[in-house]
Amino acid sequence: MLRSNNCGELRINDLNSQVSLCGWVHHIRDLGKLLFIDLRDRYGTTQIYFDANNKPELYQSAKKLGREYVIHVIGTVRERSNKNPKMPTGDIEIDVDTLKVLNTSEIPPFTIEDDTDGSEEMRLQYRYLDLRRNVMKDTMIFRHKLNLSIRNFLSEKGFLEIETPFLIKSTPEGARDFIVPSRLNPGNFYALPQSPQLLKQLLMFAGMDRYFQIVRCFRDEDFRADRQPEFTQLDCEMSFVEQDDILNLFEDMMRYLFRNLLDIDLPIFPRLTYKEAMETFGSDKPDLRFDMPIINLSDTLKGKGFKIFDNSEYIGGLLLINQPDVSRKQIDKLTEWVKNPQVGGSGLAYVRLVDNEIKSSITQFFSNDFLQNLMKSINASNNDTLFIISGNRNKSLEILGNLRLHLAKQYQLIQKNIYKPLWVIDFPMFDWDEENHRFTSSHHPFTSPLLSDIELLDSNPSLARSNAYDMVMNGAELGGGSIRIHDKFLQKKVFKLLNLTDQEAEDKFGFFLKALDYGAPPHGGIAFGIDRIVAVMLGLNSIRDVIAFPKNNMGRDLMMQAPAPVTADQLKELHLKIQ
RNA sequence: GGUCCGGUAGUUCAGUUUGGUUAGAAUGCAUGCCUGUCACGCAUGAGGUCGCGGGUUCGAGCCCCGUCCGGACCGCCA
Numbered sequence: 116m117l118r119s120n121n122c123g124e125l126r127i128n129d130l131n132s133q134v135s136l137c138g139w140v141h142h143i144r145d146l147g148k149l150l151f152i153d154l155r156d157r158y159g160t161t162q163i164y165f166d167a168n169n170k171p172e173l174y175q176s177a178k179k180l181g182r183e184y185v186i187h188v189i190g191t192v193r194e195r196s197n198k199n200p201k202m203p204t205g206d207i208e209i210d211v212d213t214l215k216v217l218n219t220s221e222i223p224p225f226t227i228e229d230d231t232d233g234s235e236e237m238r239l240q241y242r243y244l245d246l247r248r249n250v251m252k253d254t255m256i257f258r259h260k261l262n263l264s265i266r267n268f269l270s271e272k273g274f275l276e277i278e279t280p281f282l283i284k285s286t287p288e289g290a291r292d293f294i295v296p297s298r299l300n301p302g303n304f305y306a307l308p309q310s311p312q313l314l315k316q317l318l319m320f321a322g323m324d325r326y327f328q329i330v331r332c333f334r335d336e337d338f339r340a341d342r343q344p345e346f347t348q349l350d351c352e353m354s355f356v357e358q359d360d361i362l363n364l365f366e367d368m369m370r371y372l373f374r375n376l377l378d379i380d381l382p383i384f385p386r387l388t389y390k391e392a393m394e395t396f397g398s399d400k401p402d403l404r405f406d407m408p409i410i411n412l413s414d415t416l417k418g419k420g421f422k423i424f425d426n427s428e429y430i431g432g433l434l435l436i437n438q439p440d441v442s443r444k445q446i447d448k449l450t451e452w453v454k455n456p457q458v459g460g461s462g463l464a465y466v467r468l469v470d471n472e473i474k475s476s477i478t479q480f481f482s483n484d485f486l487q488n489l490m491k492s493i494n495a496s497n498n499d500t501l502f503i504i505s506g507n508r509n510k511s512l513e514i515l516g517n518l519r520l521h522l523a524k525q526y527q528l529i530q531k532n533i534y535k536p537l538w539v540i541d542f543p544m545f546d547w548d549e550e551n552h553r554f555t556s557s558h559h560p561f562t563s564p565l566l567s568d569i570e571l572l573d574s575n576p577s578l579a580r581s582n583a584y585d586m587v588m589n590g591a592e593l594g595g596g597s598i599r600i601h602d603k604f605l606q607k608k609v610f611k612l613l614n615l616t617d618q619e620a621e622d623k624f625g626f627f628l629k630a631l632d633y634g635a636p637p638h639g640g641i642a643f644g645i646d647r648i649v650a651v652m653l654g655l656n657s658i659r660d661v662i663a664f665p666k667n668n669m670g671r672d673l674m675m676q677a678p679a680p681v682t683a684d685q686l687k688e689l690h691l692k693i694q
Numbered sequence: 695g696g697u698c699c700g701g702u703a704g705u706u707c708a709g710u711u712u713g714g715u716u717a718g719a720a721u722g723c724a725u726g727c728c729u730g731u732c733a734c735g736c737a738u739g740a741g742g743u744c745g746c747g748g749g750u751u752c753g754a755g756c757c758c759c760g761u762c763c764g765g766a767c768c769g770c771c772a
Contacts, residue, residue, distance in 0.1 A: 146735085147728035162732070182722090197730050205732085222723065225705055228733085232706050232721065236764055289772035309772085336771040457697065457768045546772090559772040613772095668765065 117187055117217075123159020125192055127206040135189045136161060136209065137217065139247070140180050141227065150177050151208075154188070155227075157252060160202065162195070163188055163209040176214055183220035183227065183244075189213040235659070239673040242664055254661050257376065258649050262329055264375050265349055268368050274325040274351070279314040281307055281331075287623055288560050288613070290334035293344070301690040307333035310642055312559060313627050315352040316599055319638040320630050327351045329645065338668040340657040341591065341647060345666075349594070349648075352640030358582055358598055361639055362386070362538055365586065365594070369536065377652060381536055384586070388541040393509075397431075397516020399542070402590030403535035405528040407433055409515045410493055412503060421480035423462075429508035431515050434493055435500040438526055441467065446476075446500075453504070453518065460514045464503040466490060471497055520590065532654065536588040541565065544572075544579040545612065553614040558583040560613055561606070562597040563639075569605075576612050586643070591651050596641025603631040 118137045125134065141155035148167040153160045167174035180186065190211040199205030225233025227247050238245040245251055266276065285292045285306035292306035308314075310332045318326045328350045335344060353361065366384050373379045385403075392401050395408045412430045424430055435441065446465055453460035466475040466486050473486045481489075495501060502518060504511045523529050544564050545554035554576060556562060563582045564572060571579035583597035600606045606628065610620040620628065646658040659665040666672050686693065 142732070142734095144731045144734050145728090146731060149729040149731075151731050151734090153732070160732095164730085166729075168729075195730080197732085199732055202732080222704070226722075234706075234764080237705075286772095290770085312772090334771060337769085339771085340766075342771065455697085459768090556772045562772090669763090673764090 121158035122154050122156040122161040123203065125161055125204055125207055125209075127194065129192045129207065130194055132192050133189070134192055134209065135187065136163070137185070137187045139220075139227075140182055140184045140186060143180060143182070145178065148174070150174060152177070152180065154186070154209075155247075159204060161204045161207075161209060162199075162202075163190065163211050165211055165214075170211075173211060173214060177211075180216070181220060181222070183223055184216060185218040185220070187215040187217050236667075236673065239659075239665070239667060242674050246663065251660070254649065254653060254655075255663060257653060258645075258661060260376055261372060261645070261649060261652075264372055265327075265329065265368070268371050269325075269327045269351070272325070272364065274327045275323055276328055277318060277323065277326050278328065279308070279311040279318075279330065283308050283314075284623075286313075287615070287619070288556065290336050293333045293335045296689040296691055298689055309334050310348055311350055312561065313624075315350055315640060316561065316635075316638065317627070317630055319352055319354045320633065320635045322354075322636075324354045325352075326640075338666075338670065340659070341650070343646070343658060343662065343665055344670050346658070347645040349643040349645055350640075351596070351642065352638060354636045354638045356598075356637070356639055358540070358584065358639070361596065361598075361641055362540075362584060365641055365643075366536075366538075369586070369593075372648075373534065373652070379534065381534060384536045384538050386538040386540055389539055389543065389580075390541070392539050393512055393516075397512040397514070397519060398590075399539055400585065400587045400590055400592045401516075401537070401539075402520060402523070402529070403537060404530060404533055404589055405523050407435070407519055407522070407528070409433060409512065409519070410501075412489075415489060415492070416503070416505075419481060419485070421477065424480075424505050427505035427507075427511075429511045430503060430505040431511055432493075432501050432503045433515060433519055433522065434495055435502065435522055435526065437496070437498050438500060439498045441498075441500050449502070449518075449521075452521065453514065458514060458517055459510065460504060461506060463518075464505075466501045466503070468495055468497050468499055477503075534588060534651075536586065539585045539587055540583075541580045542583045542585075543577070544568070544581040545576055547577060554612055556609075556613060557581065558595065558597050560609055560615075561599045563600045563605070564609075572608060572612065582639070584641070586641075588651050591647055592644075593648055593651065594641055594643030596639065598637075598639035601631065601635040601637050603628060606631060 117135065119135045122136055122138045136154055138154040138156040141153040141160060144151040150165045152163050154163050165174045165177040188209060188211045190209040190213070192207050193210045195206060195208050223244050224241055225231050225237050225244070227244060229248060229250050231238070231248060233245070246255065282295060282305040285294060285304065290309050292309065295305040295307065297303045297305060311328065311330060315326055330348055330350050331345050332348050333345050336342070338344070370381045373381050389399055392399055394411070395401070397409055410432045412432050416424045416430045417427070418425060450463040452458060453463040464477050466473060466477070466489065468490055473483055475486055478486070490499070490501065493501065504514050504518065543557050544562070546557045548555050558581055565580045565582050568579040581597060583595065585595040586593045600609065607620065646661050649661040650656070650658050653661070655661060664672065664674065671677065
């Protein structure tokens with residue numbers, strides 16, 4: 116061992132002991148004749164010093180050190196004459212007797228500080244330096260503890276962690292697959308799993324009863340701050356269960372994780388149906404950290420002679436409470452934002468109470484008394500602003516949902532460090548794909564419909580609800596799952612509704628349909644995005660900050676410069692030609 | 695596939711509105727001074743392909759076109 120202690124553990128009761136430490140030169144403070152260095156490793160920082168009067172030669176060697184040099188020192192623990200209460204090791208320092216440079220370092224391109232001056236591009240390119248920063252290091256430690264807690268909790272509950280293959284078969288539904296050419300089978304390709312969905316179901320068929328896996332998943336789709344091409348799932352499946360069993364167990368797990376890792380007691384998770392979530396929050400992953408439900412104004416505002424409202428399928432509003440500074444300029448800006456093609460609204464009306472007088476963009480069409488009564492009916496007070504969106508029902512709800520988040524951000528309605536979990540249940544079984552004129556699964560094709568809605572598969576599939584559920588926290592979808600289909604005829608019926616012919620179903624899922632013939636138990640499960648859980652728990656906006664070596668938003672690894680071309684020989688071996 | 699924002703010193707940015715002398719700041723770096731610092735302090739200094747290519751102009755960091763790179767979002771992500 117090169118060291119007797121790490122850089123985070125020495126305290127006042129270690130006084131006068133001989134110690135040997137290794138670490139990186141974090142800060143150098145040369146006062147002339149006296150030189151201090153903060154020596155850093157994963158565990159902390161310890162101050163070492165060199166005194167020119169007592170040890171002139173050592174002092175001269177220390178003068179040659181630079182930032183991020185790796186050094187080994189042997190010395191004695193001394194009490195500081197000036198203590199630093201901000202550091203855990205701030206009562207002591209090391210009087211160095213021996214200094215050895217283990218490695219030199221170039222000047223790092225950005226500072227290794229919590230509040231670094233490095234751009235994200237630099238941080239990704241020099242990720243090994245970025246990970247030296249406390250915040251990144253602590254995130255990695257947190258993530259390790261999370262994984263460990265998950266394993267402990269689920270193992271305790273009888274789950275087995277079973278590995279599933281990465282080289283599998285491409286499936287037609289869902290995200291675009293990453294494909295891997297097979298050298299031994301010319302013209303044939305593996306696909307990397309978008310998730311181990313069918314494999315975990317097959318493990319249930321195999322009688323494993325309770326399975327989980329912390330596993331990488333791959334989806335070849337475009338990126339976002341919360342989406343990477345490879346990401347980590349906590350994948351779970353259970354046999355002989357109903358929806359309640361899964362919701363209760365994984366709600367318990369989440370509570371366990373928050374208690375263990377953050378010392379926070381989560382409340383009971385409210386359960387909202389998809390319909391309620393959409394009608395109240397305009398989103399299937401509502402952020403409950405702030406109030407401001409959508410108010411349905413269709414009945415109140417329609418048929419009063421204002422054409423735009425009268426011709427609308429739906430009118431909804433949001434009440435922004437007690438914001439005296441909402442200016443005309445701000446409202447114009449919000450209107451512009453709503454009309455932005457990415458939001459897709461056609462306009463934004465408002466009614467405001469200032470000094471208990473009505474200020475509104477629709478005074479030409481509605482009397483002052485009417486608007487006063489409208490505000491009274493929704494319990495609005497002075498300095499409250501009602502924003503109104505009208506038009507197609509679903510589109511308007513979506514816009515209101517976006518506007519709700521936009522207002523919360525703009526007026527800082529979201530408290531820091533609070534967690535608002537919920538379940539969203541009763542999703543529609545299918546979404547209608549306008550482009551291809553067919554149904555797609557809103558969850559996935561193996562999701563069971565609600566028992567009560569099975570008949571709707573024949574009579575009106577678009578109304579059928581599935582036995583699927585999402586766990587949502589702070590406006591992020593942390594996980595989702597469903598009770599699966601274990602009956603072959605039902606599975607075939609669903610395939611048919613998804614426009615898969617018998618032949619296609621057989622080609623793609625034949626192995627799975629066959630397995631359903633051999634005593635498949637009722638089962639269901641759920642999968643969580645580990646990256647998102649870590650990001651939400653730590654209050655981070657981007658999952659790139661919780662992944663050791665993430666890709667940028669073009670799918671490139673800026674550090675190793677992947678993807679990259681391969682040699683002609685490699686292509687030939689794989690029977691591939693580049694167009 | 696699309697919309698928007700950005701690219702200027704090692705790094706983070708200002709300068710672009712209204713084209714005009716030698717392109718600035720902070721930090722980092724180098725050198726010197728300094729015995730109790732902990733974001734040490736003070737002084738001096740070095741450091742620039744204004745992403746790249748083309749155009750307009752007497753003159754372009756600034757205007758126009760193209761392109762590359764980075765970021766946010768829409769589509770997409772069962």
